[in-house]
Amino acid sequence: MTNPAFNVLWLQSGGCGGCSMSLLCADTTDFHGHLRDAGIHLLWHPSLSLESGHELIGLLEQIVSGQVRLDALCIEGSLLRGPHGSGRFHVLAGTGIPMIHWVRQLAAQARHVVAVGSCAAWGGVTAGGSNPTDACGLQYEDDRPGGLLGSEFRSASGLPVINIAGCPTHPGWVIDSLMALASETLGDADLDTLGRPRFYADQLVHHGCTRNEYYEYKASAEKPSDLGCMMEHRGCKGTQVHADCNTRLWNGEGSCTRGGYACIACTEPGFQEPGHPFHETPKFAGIPIGLPTDMPKAWFVALASLSKSATPRRVKLNAVADHLVVAPLARKTRLK
Amino acid sequence: MTRLLVGPFNRVEGDLEVTLDIDDGRVTSARVNAPMYRGFEQILQGKNPHDALVYVPRICGICSVSQSVACARALASLGGIQPPPNGQHVTNVMLATENLADHLTHFYLFFMPDFTRPVYARQPWHAEALRRFAPQTGEQTRSAIAARQRWFTLLGTLAGKWPHTQSIEAGGSTRPVEAAERIRLLAKVREFRSFLERELFAAPLELITGLDSEQALWDWHAQDPWRGDFRLFLSMVQSAGLASLGPGPGRYLSYGAYPQPGGGFEFGSGVWLASTGSLMPLDVSGIREDATHAWLSDVAGPRHPVEGITLPDIDKPDAYTWNKAPRLAGQVIETGAIARQLAAAHPLELDAVRRHGGTVYTRVLARVLELARVVPMMENWLRQLQPNAPYCVPSPAFTEGVGVGLSEAARGSLGHWVVASRGRIANYQIVAPTTWNFSPRDKAGTPGALEQALEGALVQPGEATPVSVQHIVRSFDPCMVCTVH
Ligand code: SF4
Ligand code: SF4
Numbered sequence: 001m002t003n004p005a006f007n008v009l010w011l012q013s014g015g016c017g018g019c020s021m022s023l024l025c026a027d028t029t030d031f032h033g034h035l036r037d038a039g040i041h042l043l044w045h046p047s048l049s050l051e052s053g054h055e056l057i058g059l060l061e062q063i064v065s066g067q068v069r070l071d072a073l074c075i076e077g078s079l080l081r082g083p084h085g086s087g088r089f090h091v092l093a094g095t096g097i098p099m100i101h102w103v104r105q106l107a108a109q110a111r112h113v114v115a116v117g118s119c120a121a122w123g124g125v126t127a128g129g130s131n132p133t134d135a136c137g138l139q140y141e142d143d144r145p146g147g148l149l150g151s152e153f154r155s156a157s158g159l160p161v162i163n164i165a166g167c168p169t170h171p172g173w174v175i176d177s178l179m180a181l182a183s184e185t186l187g188d189a190d191l192d193t194l195g196r197p198r199f200y201a202d203q204l205v206h207h208g209c210t211r212n213e214y215y216e217y218k219a220s221a222e223k224p225s226d227l228g229c230m231m232e233h234r235g236c237k238g239t240q241v242h243a244d245c246n247t248r249l250w251n252g253e254g255s256c257t258r259g260g261y262a263c264i265a266c267t268e269p270g271f272q273e274p275g276h277p278f279h280e281t282p283k284f285a286g287i288p289i290g291l292p293t294d295m296p297k298a299w300f301v302a303l304a305s306l307s308k309s310a311t312p313r314r315v316k317l318n319a320v321a322d323h324l325v326v327a328p329l330a331r332k333t334r335l336k
Numbered sequence: 337m338t339r340l341l342v343g344p345f346n347r348v349e350g351d352l353e354v355t356l357d358i359d360d361g362r363v364t365s366a367r368v369n370a371p372m373y374r375g376f377e378q379i380l381q382g383k384n385p386h387d388a389l390v391y392v393p394r395i396c397g398i399c400s401v402s403q404s405v406a407c408a409r410a411l412a413s414l415g416g417i418q419p420p421p422n423g424q425h426v427t428n429v430m431l432a433t434e435n436l437a438d439h440l441t442h443f444y445l446f447f448m449p450d451f452t453r454p455v456y457a458r459q460p461w462h463a464e465a466l467r468r469f470a471p472q473t474g475e476q477t478r479s480a481i482a483a484r485q486r487w488f489t490l491l492g493t494l495a496g497k498w499p500h501t502q503s504i505e506a507g508g509s510t511r512p513v514e515a516a517e518r519i520r521l522l523a524k525v526r527e528f529r530s531f532l533e534r535e536l537f538a539a540p541l542e543l544i545t546g547l548d549s550e551q552a553l554w555d556w557h558a559q560d561p562w563r564g565d566f567r568l569f570l571s572m573v574q575s576a577g578l579a580s581l582g583p584g585p586g587r588y589l590s591y592g593a594y595p596q597p598g599g600g601f602e603f604g605s606g607v608w609l610a611s612t613g614s615l616m617p618l619d620v621s622g623i624r625e626d627a628t629h630a631w632l633s634d635v636a637g638p639r640h641p642v643e644g645i646t647l648p649d650i651d652k653p654d655a656y657t658w659n660k661a662p663r664l665a666g667q668v669i670e671t672g673a674i675a676r677q678l679a680a681a682h683p684l685e686l687d688a689v690r691r692h693g694g695t696v697y698t699r700v701l702a703r704v705l706e707l708a709r710v711v712p713m714m715e716n717w718l719r720q721l722q723p724n725a726p727y728c729v730p731s732p733a734f735t736e737g738v739g740v741g742l743s744e745a746a747r748g749s750l751g752h753w754v755v756a757s758r759g760r761i762a763n764y765q766i767v768a769p770t771t772w773n774f775s776p777r778d779k780a781g782t783p784g785a786l787e788q789a790l791e792g793a794l795v796q797p798g799e800a801t802p803v804s805v806q807h808i809v810r811s812f813d814p815c816m817v818c819t820v821h
Binding site for chain 2 (some may be wrong): 012013014015016018019020021022024025026027028029030031032033042044046047048049050051052053054055056080083088089090091092093094102124125126128129130131132133135149167170223224225245250251252253254255256257258259260261262264266272277278279322323
């Protein structure tokens with residue numbers, strides 16, 4: 001007998017739908033076949049299911065009453081608690097009931113609860129500015145545990161909310177997480193201290209960045225479209241941000257830094273309010289405030305001035321151009 | 337009279353609820369509710385204007401590039417800068433990639449699955465519809481998702497990632513394209529072209545764009561009525577009565593799509609009027625947003641977006657949605673591919689709308705037509721890139737003034753209005769395509785475009801979510817998260 005399918009319900013609240021749209025860009029020639037082969041059954045997904053209106057409401061009621069088994073509740077978008085805790089900023093259409101009430105009831109039945117994207121994980125961009133809707137994540141509010149379900153919440157599996165953070169989140173992060181859950185190979189030790197799957201959160205964006213040679217010599221981009229490293233002037237946080245964006249690329253071959261703009265730390269709590277313009281590096285006495293995660297400041301300063309004095313002309317000139325102006329030398333002798 | 341509450345509608349971005357009054361098996365009146373509010377216009381207050389380029393794509397994950405482009409244009413107009421030709425072409429390629437992906441997704445994932453419903457079990461094409469378009473198992477649905485995934489690799493190269501790129505700047509694009517890359521990008525466009533020519537049209541794109549009248553369209557259809565997914569759709573148009581379903585207000589707005597370095601657009605701008613069958617010039621100073629029936633403050637009445645206010649007022653009597661009611665010169669407007677193709681005077685779309693009006697059929701026709709028309713344009717823009725010329729000019733500090741950014745998203749006209757003061761955003765207002773199409777009643781009680789289109793829709797006995805209502809709602813390809821930003 002084969003195992004019963006792993007039932008996934010996917011709902012959207014205060015987000016942009018981008019994580020769903022990103023999901024459909026998963027690297028496979030047969031999206032549905034890929035999920036099915038992993039034993040994953042989509043009970044309902046907003047973009048992919050025929051059922052709407054009363055058909056969906058009937059399904060939700062069956063899950064809440066325990067008639068239909070729910071293995072993973074995936075929530076995309078932040079949870080809108082306002083105004084005044086009423087949740088009326090998002091009422092699930094056709095039901096008259098605020099979404100946060102549905103989510104609480106469904107989470108109580110779910111074997112796993114998954115926050116898809118930084119909105120559902122921390123509140124995300126919806127919680128930016130004055131946070132007009134009192135948006136939060138499922139189990140966090142920025143980096144403070146709590147959120148809609150509370151810091152003590154554990155789903156039926158015993159795990160906290162699994163935070164597949166990212167804005168949007170990478171389709172590979174979602175599919176790999178769901179496959180690991182379906183095959184019961186994702187446990188407490190596979191999550192980092194913020195509940196993110198470690199298979200992608202144990203990496204830094206800086207790893208594999210094509211601008212690493214510029215970084216080494218502190219040869220820095222000055223304006224948009226320059227080729228140099230974007231840490232010194234253009235707000236790149238890649239040396240501090242947990243994600244494998246430069247090794248597991250986006251949409252075939254992209255990443256923020258390959259696209260010519262800074263990593264803005266979209267997998268990190270609170271990224272939506274950095275306290276400085278996104279594409280400017282905050283500095284103190286000319287030195288970036290946000291230094292690589294594990295590097296003492298004095299070393300950084302010493303290394304930076306040393307490497308700047310040794311920057312090859314090629315690297316220096318290309319860093320501030322939008323295309324290669326000096327190519328690497330082609331030598332006639334054999335390489336040694 | 338009976339009242340029916342229908343929702344949520346899925347396969348759209350975000351959710352939507354419609355209240356229908358029904359008499360004698362027909363909808364007599366409809367109220368459209370977008371039941372969510374996020375407050376981007378409030379979130380943007382006080383930010384550095386350039387940071388809007390990080391926030392606004394997050395309004396919508398389905399048309400994030402469109403939001404970026406409208407924002408970049410608003411900032412460019414605020415700062416008085418102009419992207420270089422490469423920047424314009426490459427931005428057009430990015431926007432077109434997203435717009436065409438939306439059309440493809442709409443057709444295969446959002447619109448066609450409704451024809452697999454049991455109400456159509458007696459139709460001769462039902463088994464074929466199931467085979468092709470059943471969600472999750474349909475052959476064409478699955479190959480369309482694969483084609484879409486490949487298509488978006490264009491944005492992997494050009495935009496770093498999709499959705500939510502930051503490569504689109506006021507001054508152009510941060511991602512220069514090298515000569516060899518351009519060849520690879522052209523190859524990817526050709527790959528998508530061949531999907532369309534094989535599966536959707538079963539014909540060359542040029543044959544489709546060359547259809548110049550309904551007669552020509554239906555003659556081509558009659559040659560092999562089920563061959564290719566578009567012709568199967570046309571067969572359904574006939575038997576499901578889609579040509580008269582969901583009539584729009586007869587006024588169609590386009591801001592103009594794909595501006596060119598020498599000036600002008602690939603698809604021109606204007607307001608096309610069904611009453612005269614002609615195109616009127618665009619005057620955006622006549623836009624007012626009326627919040628009478630929205631849970632939003634309406635102090636001092638309808639306002640132009642430059643003076644717009646977006647502030648929740650949740651206990652307002654008579655309000656029933658988070659959407660405002662935009663009006664142009666006081667009138668209800670429809671926007672979308674249909675408006676663009678009317679403004680661009682495509683003979684087939686003109687002929688079809690003159691005969692049938694704006695309906696489920698002519699809306700879908702316009703979108704499909706754009707798939708055929710825009711792909712060759714993209715090939716052309718890519719060929720015009722100059723590898724060693726600049727892609728971006730630096731932005732000035734955006735300190736004081738007013739900026740307007742108008743663009744065409746897949747779903748229609750998208751406008752951003754920004755007011756800067758002392759280097760901060762003093763006001764930012766967004767009027768999205770779905771804001772127009774899914775507008776509630778205004779102060780005078782005039783229903784919005786979809787509300788009007790739903791009047792008269794057939795409700796069959798026992799239907800809780802009438803299939804005619806599904807078709808009409810989806811023919812507008814709503815994007816509720818844009819609406820409720
Ligand atoms: S651009 Fe960012 S990620 Fe790339 S090398 Fe520089 S600091 Fe690292
Ligand atoms: S590079 Fe940074 S901002 Fe970009 S997707 Fe990765 S984590 Fe997010």
